[in-house]
Amino acid sequence: MILKIAFRNIFRQKRRTILTALAMIVGFTLSSIVIGLSDGAYSNVIKMFTGNRIGHIQVHHEGYHDKPSIYKTISNYESIGETIQGNTDVEAWTPRVFAGGLGSVGEKSTAVRVIGVDVARETEATHFDKKVVQGNSLAETASREAVIGRGLAKTLAATLGSKFVVFSQAADGSIANDEYTIVGIAESGDDITDRVTCYLHIEDAQELFVLEGRAHEIVVIVSNINKVGKTTEAIKESLNDSSLEVLPWQVVAKSFYDAMQADKQGDAVARLIIMLIVAIGVLNTVLMSVLERTREYGVLKAVGTKPIQIFWLVLCEVVIITIGSIGIGALLGVLINYVFSIHGLTYAEGLTLGGVEFGTMYAEVNARSLMIPGITVLLSATLVGLFPAIKAARIMPAKAMRTH
Amino acid sequence: MEQIQKTDVIVTESVMKVYDADGIPVNALNGVDLTIQSGEFTAIVGPSGSGKTTFLNIISGLDAPTEGKVWLSGKVLSEMGGNELSDFRRDNIGFIFQAYNLIPVLTVEENVEYIMLLAGVPKTERHDRVVAMLETVGLKDVEDRLPTQLSGGQQQRVAIARAMVSEPAIILADEPTANLDSKTGADLLEMMRRLNDETGMTFIFSTHDPMVMESAKRLITLRDGKVDTDETK
Incomplete structure (x- = not known):
C-alpha cells in the first residue's frame, strides 16, 4: 500500500x-x-x-627503460618474438634498434635519433607505412634507405632522394658512419619526435651500430587494450627471463x-x-x-x-x-x-x-x-x-x- | 491516582497543555481529570478555544500533554514510543475529523481498507469487512471513486467507515457534523448512535452541534481548559 x-x-x-x-x-x-x-x-x-608509437607492451633488456644504452640489447629477439606471439591476446610484435647520432644532408647537420625498424613487422604492428606522408616507405629488405621526420627534413633542408649521412659511435666502440637515400618523409603525430627521428631498416641500423642480430626493444600490440595488464603478466611468465623487462604502456609512458x-x-x-x-x-x-x-x-x-x-x-x-x-x-x-x-x-x-x-x-x-x-x-x-x-x-x- | 477499572477506557489525570503562540504561552488545558467508560456516547462541548480538540488530540496520543497523564485502555500514552503509539492508535482508536481527512490518492474502498492493511488483516477478510462497512454507511456504489469525486456527506461516511471498520474500542470524532448540512449530519449521527448501541464502541465527540449534544448520553463542558460541567443523561 x-x-x-x-x-x-x-x-x-x-x-x-x-x-x-x-x-x-x-x-x-x-x-x-x-x-x-x-x-x-x-x-x-x-x-x-600506443598503437602508432609505443605499442601496448614493450620488452627490453633489464634497466633499459630507466637508463637507455646502446649496449643494453636483446640478442635473440626473433625467438623471443615468437614466444610472445604464442600468447593468444598478442596481435603483433616488432623489434626496434635505437641510437643517437649526427645526421647530415649536404652542409646541414643536426642531432638525430635513429630508429631501426623491421619494416614488415612495424607496418603490421604500428602502421609504419601510414606515417610516411611523402615519398615511399622503406623497402622490406635492407637497401640503405632512410625515412626522416617532417621536422628533421625541414631542419636539414632535405628532399626525397637526398643523401643522408649518419655519424655515431657503434656498440663495439668504432665510428659508425654511413650514407642513406631519403625515400620518404614521415609524420608520427608528434612534432617533437618528427624533428629528430630518422628510420632505417633494422638490418641497416644493426650494421651501422654493429648490433647484428640484436635489438633494443620489442613492441607488442594486443588485440584488446583492456587486456594489457593480463597480457604483460602472461608474457613475463612465458619468457621467464630475469634479464628482460616487460612493461605495459602505462609504465613506458608514465608521464603521459x-x-x-x-x-x-x-x-x-x-x-x-x-x-x-x-x-x-x-x-x-x-x-x-x-x-x-x-x-x-x-x-x-x-x-x-x-x-x-x-x-x-x-x-x-x-x-x-x-x-x-x-x-x-x-x-x-x-x-x-x-x-x-x-x-x-x-x-x-x-x-x-x-x-x-x-x-x-x-x-x-x-x-x-x-x-x-x-x-x-x-x-x-x-x-x-x-x-x-x-x-x-x-x-x-x-x-x-x-x-x- | 485511584485504581483504574476495567471498564475505564480513558482516564486523564491533571492534564495540562500549554501552547507557544509566537512566544506567548497559551493554556489550552488547565488540569483536566476525567474518566470515560466503555460504551459511552459522550460529547465534549464548550466555546471555541475551550480546549475540546486539544483534549481529543491528547487522549488519542496525537499530541502530548505538557503535564499530567493519560491512560487509554489501561496504558499510559506518554510511556509509548512513536511506532508503539502508532500501532496502539491503529488497533484501539478510530478517528473522524471535521475536514474528513481521507487519503486523497486512495479510492473509497482503499481508504476504508488502509488501517486493516496496516494491521495485517488477511486480504479476504479485509475485503469482506470493507464491503460490509460500505454497505452499512450506504456507500457500496462509490467504492472505486476518489475522495475528490464525493460530496462532503459521502466523504464523512467514508471517514466513519474507515474509523469503524477495524472495530476499535474508541471512536474519536472532532466536529464530525460541522461541514455537513443538517439532514446529512442527522443521518450520520443516527448511524453512529445505532453502531454504538449495536457494537458497544465508545464514541467521544467534540462538538458545537446541538443535535450531537442532544444525542449524547454524557455531556462534558470545557471552559478555559477545565471541566466546567459533566452531566450524564
Whole structure:
C-alpha cells in the first residue's frame, strides 16, 4: 500500500514530479556525455599514442627503460618474438634498434635519433607505412634507405632522394658512419619526435651500430587494450627471463599516463558539480512536496501509519522518480554519446589531453557512462531525500493536521 | 491516582497543555481529570478555544500533554514510543475529523481498507469487512471513486467507515457534523448512535452541534481548559 500511495502521489503532483525528474535527467545526461566524451577521447589518444608509437607492451633488456644504452640489447629477439606471439591476446610484435647520432644532408647537420625498424613487422604492428606522408616507405629488405621526420627534413633542408649521412659511435666502440637515400618523409603525430627521428631498416641500423642480430626493444600490440595488464603478466611468465623487462604502456609512458589521470580527476570534479546541482534541485522539490503534504502525513500517522512507514513513503517517491529519470537519462545519454561517437565533437582550437593535441573528440558508448551517473544520481537523490523523509516521519500528527 | 477499572477506557489525570503562540504561552488545558467508560456516547462541548480538540488530540496520543497523564485502555500514552503509539492508535482508536481527512490518492474502498492493511488483516477478510462497512454507511456504489469525486456527506461516511471498520474500542470524532448540512449530519449521527448501541464502541465527540449534544448520553463542558460541567443523561 505504501508503494501504491507513493506511485499515485508521483502522478498526482505531475508538475513537481516533472521538475524533480528534469533535474535528475539533465544531471544524468550531462554526466553521461562528459564521461562518454572523455572516455572516447582517452581511448582515441591511447590508441593513437600506443598503437602508432609505443605499442601496448614493450620488452627490453633489464634497466633499459630507466637508463637507455646502446649496449643494453636483446640478442635473440626473433625467438623471443615468437614466444610472445604464442600468447593468444598478442596481435603483433616488432623489434626496434635505437641510437643517437649526427645526421647530415649536404652542409646541414643536426642531432638525430635513429630508429631501426623491421619494416614488415612495424607496418603490421604500428602502421609504419601510414606515417610516411611523402615519398615511399622503406623497402622490406635492407637497401640503405632512410625515412626522416617532417621536422628533421625541414631542419636539414632535405628532399626525397637526398643523401643522408649518419655519424655515431657503434656498440663495439668504432665510428659508425654511413650514407642513406631519403625515400620518404614521415609524420608520427608528434612534432617533437618528427624533428629528430630518422628510420632505417633494422638490418641497416644493426650494421651501422654493429648490433647484428640484436635489438633494443620489442613492441607488442594486443588485440584488446583492456587486456594489457593480463597480457604483460602472461608474457613475463612465458619468457621467464630475469634479464628482460616487460612493461605495459602505462609504465613506458608514465608521464603521459599521469597527465591523463590528472585530466580524469578534473572530469570527476565537473561531475561532482553537476551532481551537486541535481542534489540541490531534488532537495528543494522533495522538501516542498513534504511541506505541502504535512497535513496528509499527520493524517496517515493519526490513523496508525508508523513513522518508519512514512519515512519509506517519502523515500519510495524519491527512488521511483530517480529510477524513472535514470531510465530516461540513460536513453538520452546513449543516444547523444552514439551520435558523438559517429560524428565527433570538433573544437575550433585543438584540445590537449594527456599531452596529446587533437581537434575532434569522439565519444564512447560504454557501461561506465551509464553506471557512474546512475549510481551518483541514485545516491545523491536518496541522500537528499533522507532529510525530508525524516522530517515527514517525525511530524506530530496534531500539529500537522492544523496546517493547511 | 485511584485504581483504574476495567471498564475505564480513558482516564486523564491533571492534564495540562500549554501552547507557544509566537512566544506567548497559551493554556489550552488547565488540569483536566476525567474518566470515560466503555460504551459511552459522550460529547465534549464548550466555546471555541475551550480546549475540546486539544483534549481529543491528547487522549488519542496525537499530541502530548505538557503535564499530567493519560491512560487509554489501561496504558499510559506518554510511556509509548512513536511506532508503539502508532500501532496502539491503529488497533484501539478510530478517528473522524471535521475536514474528513481521507487519503486523497486512495479510492473509497482503499481508504476504508488502509488501517486493516496496516494491521495485517488477511486480504479476504479485509475485503469482506470493507464491503460490509460500505454497505452499512450506504456507500457500496462509490467504492472505486476518489475522495475528490464525493460530496462532503459521502466523504464523512467514508471517514466513519474507515474509523469503524477495524472495530476499535474508541471512536474519536472532532466536529464530525460541522461541514455537513443538517439532514446529512442527522443521518450520520443516527448511524453512529445505532453502531454504538449495536457494537458497544465508545464514541467521544467534540462538538458545537446541538443535535450531537442532544444525542449524547454524557455531556462534558470545557471552559478555559477545565471541566466546567459533566452531566450524564
